[in-house]
Amino acid sequence: MNYDPKTGNPVDIERLLEQLTLEEQVSLMAGADFWTTVAVPRLNIPAVKVSDGPNGARGAGGLTNGNPGCGFPLRDRARCGLEQRCGL
Helix, strand or coil: CEECCCCCCEECHHHHHHHCCHHHHHHHHHCCCCCECCCEHHHCECCCECCCCCCCCCCCCCCCCCCCCCCCCHHHHHHHCHHHHHCC
16 A cells, blocks of 8 residues: 555545546656656646656756766665765
């Protein structure tokens, strides 16, 4: 079960997906910009900031002119305990 982070109430993701129009579905795949999804206010779906992972979290600018990656891919960091070993 998924929960609304603001209210803590359960959210039925499958039901939300069924309620999306084709235009809303496409807009979610295209995004508002390079790092942000489109909000769907009528269903209380907020915009979400995303990041790429293979190069570490960046989440700003473009691929060639944005912030450099932090150098710690998040998946690997959690798996190998890198935070503890680096004192983070």
